Amino acid sequence: MIQTLDDLRVLLGTLPGPDTVCRDIALAREPQLTKPRGALGRIEQLAAFLSAWQGRHPPAMQAPVAHVFAGNHGVAALGVSAFPPEVTLQMVANYRKGGAAINQLCRAFGVRLGVTEIDLDHPTKPFNQEPAMDEAEVVAALNIGLGMDLAGADCLCLGEMGIANTTAAAAIALALYGGTAEDWTGPGSGVSGSALDTKIKVVAEGAARHAKAGDGLEILRRLGGRELAAIAGGIIAARLARVPVVLDGFIVCSAAACLKAVAADALDHCVLGHVSREPGHRRLVKALGLDPLLDIGMALGEATGAVTAVPLLKAACQCHMGMSTFAEAGVTDHD
Numbered sequence: 204m205i206q207t208l209d210d211l212r213v214l215l216g217t218l219p220g221p222d223t224v225c226r227d228i229a230l231a232r233e234p235q236l237t238k239p240r241g242a243l244g245r246i247e248q249l250a251a252f253l254s255a256w257q258g259r260h261p262p263a264m265q266a267p268v269a270h271v272f273a274g275n276h277g278v279a280a281l282g283v284s285a286f287p288p289e290v291t292l293q294m295v296a297n298y299r300k301g302g303a304a305i306n307q308l309c310r311a312f313g314v315r316l317g318v319t320e321i322d323l324d325h326p327t328k329p330f331n332q333e334p335a336m337d338e339a340e341v342v343a344a345l346n347i348g349l350g351m352d353l354a355g356a357d358c359l360c361l362g363e364m365g366i367a368n369t370t371a372a373a374a375i376a377l378a379l380y381g382g383t384a385e386d387w388t389g390p391g392s393g394v395s396g397s398a399l400d401t402k403i404k405v406v407a408e409g410a411a412r413h414a415k416a417g418d419g420l421e422i423l424r425r426l427g428g429r430e431l432a433a434i435a436g437g438i439i440a441a442r443l444a445r446v447p448v449v450l451d452g453f454i455v456c457s458a459a460a461c462l463k464a465v466a467a468d469a470l471d472h473c474v475l476g477h478v479s480r481e482p483g484h485r486r487l488v489k490a491l492g493l494d495p496l497l498d499i500g501m502a503l504g505e506a507t508g509a510v511t512a513v514p515l516l517k518a519a520c521q522c523h524m525g526m527s528t529f530a531e532a533g534v535t536d537h538d
């Protein structure tokens with residue numbers, strides 16, 4: 204638990220690194236397996252990634268978990284979303300009843316789902332007028348993520364639900380990386396026309412007001428939301444618990460970007476599940492130097508793009524340990 208953003212700054216300066224022994228064991232095994240070098244593409248690299256960040260060899264993917272954090276945003280009242288803010292709470296109820304896309308994907312791929320809504324009755328402040336959160340609010344939301352129980356989890360897929368949070372994500376990206384509000388602002392869950400113009404204006408105003416005010420954590424406080432802060436906390440909790448993270452779409456990546464702005468290595472234990480259809484996500488992924496596992500036109504959020512990549516992580520573990528070596532199978536290796 205942290206008391207202040209400075210506590211988190213200290214934590215970000217002392218994050219544990221990868222287990223290079225386990226990573227090297229995986230890297231040494233991979234070329235012995237009965238396939239031409241590199242022929243399983245990213246699936247091969249994932250085995251070493253998981254070994255390094257789980258701190259174990261063989262890597263495991265028996266118990267993947269996903270967690271969706273929900274929050275409400277003051278800027279929703281400005282008409283920046285196609286949907287009204289009550290949809291955040293309604294979708295949380297849908298997750299609990301098992302009726303959402305994320306419930307089906309978790310069932311399909313054997314992922315345990317958790318959901319935490321954070322103070323939905325108290326939206327953040329409209330960030331084009333004042334900071335979205337005060338320090339106590341952002342610290343409380345960060346602590347929800349930092350306090351996640353990750354015992355036994357083999358990976359953590361992080362997701363969010365929050366009407367208007369693509370406006371927050373765009374403002375964060377503009378504040379961190381520059382460019383224009385148009386570069387980062389897209390349809391989200393479906394705005395176009397004059398509502399999209401309003402959204403662009405709100406993003407521009409928010410970044411103009413807050414971009415120079417401080418570091419990535421200050422940007423998170425001023426432009427983010429409670430679910431974004433909880434996701435940032437969850438990323439750090441996973442690092443400390445040796446649980447690799449699967450990132451989801453535009454909003455999750457904007458929260459992650461706030462951490463990377465403070466500590467360049469903060470996302471080294473994260474893999475990007477997918478690149479979303481939201482145009483700002485592709486731009487943000489490039490700025491973060493991430494390489495998505497999937498690029499299949501999803502743009503839902505709620506951890507769906509992360510969970511859809513879990514079968515690739517499972518495939519990596521299965522192939523890495525289940526395949527025979529050239530020597531075991533009596534297959535002639537190349538010279």
Ligand SMILES: O=C(O)c1ccc[n+]([C@@H]2O[C@H](COP(=O)([O-])O)[C@@H](O)[C@H]2O)c1
Nearest residue numbers: 284365367368369391392452453479504
């Ligand atoms: O993950 C993405 O890239 C993504 C792209 C567009 C929309 N969303 C989801 O849609 C909601 C935000 O859309 P909006 O238009 O209300 O800002 C929020 O609940 C997100 O989970 C998510």
Ligand SMILES: Cc1cc2nc[nH]c2cc1C
Nearest residue numbers: 286290364392503504505
């Ligand atoms: C219906 C709906 C479902 C969602 N799931 C994640 N974000 C969402 C946004 C909307 C609007």
